[in-house]
Every structure is written in structure tokens, then in C-alpha cells.
Amino acid sequence: MSYKITIIAGARPNFVKIAPIIHELEQVKSEGATINYRLVHTGQHYDKNMSGSFFNQLKIPQPHVNLNCYGGSHATQTASIMVEFEKELLSNPANLVLVVGDVTSTMACAIVAQKLHTKVAHIEAGIRSDDWSMPEEINRLITDSITNYFFTTSETANKNLINNGISKDYIFFVGNTMIDSLLKHRPHFFAPPIWNKLNLIADNYMVLTLHRPANVDEENRLKFTIDSILAHSNNIPIIFPVHPRTKKVLERLEISYPKLYCIDPLSYLEFNYLVENAKAVLTDSGGITEEASIQDIPCMTLRDNTERPETITLGTNVLVGMDPIKIKPHLARLFKGQWKRGQQIPKWDGKASKRIVDVFLELQKSEDL
Secondary structure, rough: OOEEEEEEEOHHHHHHHHHHHHHHHHHHHHHOEEEEEEEEEOOOOOHHHOHHHHHHHHHHOOOHHHHOOOOOOOHHHHHHHHHHHHHHHOOOOOOOOEOOOOOOHHHHHHHHHOOOOOEEEEOOOOOOOOOOHHHHHHHHHHHHHHOOOOEEEOOOHHHHHOOOOHHHEEEEEEHOOOOOHHHHHHOOOOOOOOHHHOOOOOOEEEEOOOOHHHOOHHHHHHHHHHHHHOOHHHHHHEEEEHHHHHHHHHHHHHHOOEEEEEEOOOHHHHHHHHOOOOOOEEEOHHHHHHHHOOOOEEEEEEOOOOOOOOHHOOOOEEEEOOOOHHHHHHHHHHHHOOOOOOOHHHOOOOOOOHHHHHHHHHHHHOOOO
């Protein structure tokens, strides 16, 4: 009898994380395993770069269904996803619902699954920022409180779960599936149009990304942050793929610098080409800190906290904080050539997805799915 796994993805980073799991499931199926999956896109984030090329680049099939639950407030979107996913799961029952990361879809689909008595597995379980002002932190806490199987990226995440009363029997330290995707596709990175347009040179430009509400919704803070970066960037180009949320604020501010290049969001392979060749990355994204650390690119996180401490203790990441004044000394250290080198992060080796699917196979054998 085939076991059925419903895989949930709602935002672009989710697809990066589930792609290698899908590849591994396809591999074991080709070897005779009786596990099938159904890929559900909640539609939480619409991204034109995911409409075709994104799936081709990651070599994953188009979702079996798109619930089209985009837009609206957190409450409205959560409710919409729950209503539509309930219909989906009732029509296509599963033995296990697999959720990844910390977006609204992760939390909403975990709740629906448990209400329908379907077990839940959480990829990236146990990570914590301890900042309840972040919607993602609330999503993590709720999801982990109703998860059955916890797949973690670090020993810190393991400790967080154990401190919350989770039995070690249900915690599986497997590594980071986002790094699986990065290492698999790294040979295929290619330059975006901006590379040739500006005649960019490796190690002579920086990449900037900003999207968190605390950084971009307050116009004065966003302007001060960009001013501080440009004032201390040694006049090298700053490439800024602009999140739709940030674009609206930038248009109101009418920020203009000769060395600041605001461009549309890039495809997965193009963006990581820019990161791999950059002097440094400045970001408020958690996932980018992971990718930069593995590529040994200096990274500055423009936040007061991080749910990925291993990128700081072992990686190339530094927690700058949200006060733009603090940017100057970090950039000074960068240009003096004094940035730390990354170290090997345990189990961030490209094999996390195999470990995850191996657990699924063991659970299937014990009929515990």
C-alpha cells in the first residue's frame, strides 16, 4: 500500500527547501519505494519568477494544485489558506502533511492537518528568534506545538525543542535542505543582465536585500539605512533586487544614488550568482545568511536578532542590528580585509533531503506514518 505525503509550499523560499526532498522521493520511488507525494502551492506569495523558470531551474514539477490564497492581512490569509486546504486534504487524503519553514502557509496547513487527524512533519523545526513582533516567530511556535515529527537544521534547534518538552524520539537532526539546493545547483548559476550592463567585477560590488516590515515600512528608517550603506561603501556598486513590499516605499522616498542599482527580483540561479561573486551581502533575510555562509561571502544582517545563530558562530554572518549607525564599523572592517572566514556547519553538506526521506522510509516500515 502506498503512503501519501502532501507537501506544502507557500512562498519562494519554501520551494527551494522542498525541491531536493522531491528529488529524493522520486529517486526512492524509482528504486521501488511505495511513497507518493502531492505538491500543494497555497499561492501565499505571487512571484512572476516562479511562474515558469523558477520550477525549471530547481527541476521540480509544477504543483498539483494552487490554492490561490494570496493577499490580505495575516488573519485573512490564514483563514483563506485553512478553508482551501481543508477542501484539498478532504479530497486528497494523506498519511502525512509536510510543511517547511515559517510562513503563514506552514502554520495554517499544520492546523488543518491536525484537525483532520493527519500527522504533520515540520522541516526547519525548532529555530527561534525569540522576537514575537515577527509574524514568522508566531508561525514557528504554533507549528511546532502541533507537529509530530521535527526535522532540524542545528543542535540549537534540537535544544529549543527539547526545552519545550518535545521527546528526542521525534526530533531528527538532518541538516539544511536549502543548502542541498544551493550545492546541487551551484554549478549552474549564471549572470543576470545587470552583470553585463554595469560590467560588474567579482568582489567589487555588494548585494542588498530588505523586506521585513520593521526595516521597510518606516520611510525614515529605510532612507537612513540606505544612506548609511552608501556613505560607507567605498563607492562600489550596490545591487538591490527590490521586494514588491519595499518598492512601494522606495518610490515614495525617491531615493537616488549613482552607485545604487534597484532592480526587479531575480531568479534563483541569477541571484545566487550575484551573491557568490559579491564583496558582501547586506540583508534582513534569514535564508540568504545561510547561503552566503556556505559560499563564504561576508554577510551583515540588518536585524536585532536571528533564528539562525549558526550562521554567526560558524558562518560568515554578523548581526549588525537595526540602528543604521552601526553599519559603518562593519563596512570598515570589510574593506580592511578583516572579515571572518566561514567554517563547516554540521550536516549542511547537501545530504539533508536523503536523511529526511530515509526517516520517512523507516516510519513507513514501522507503520508510524
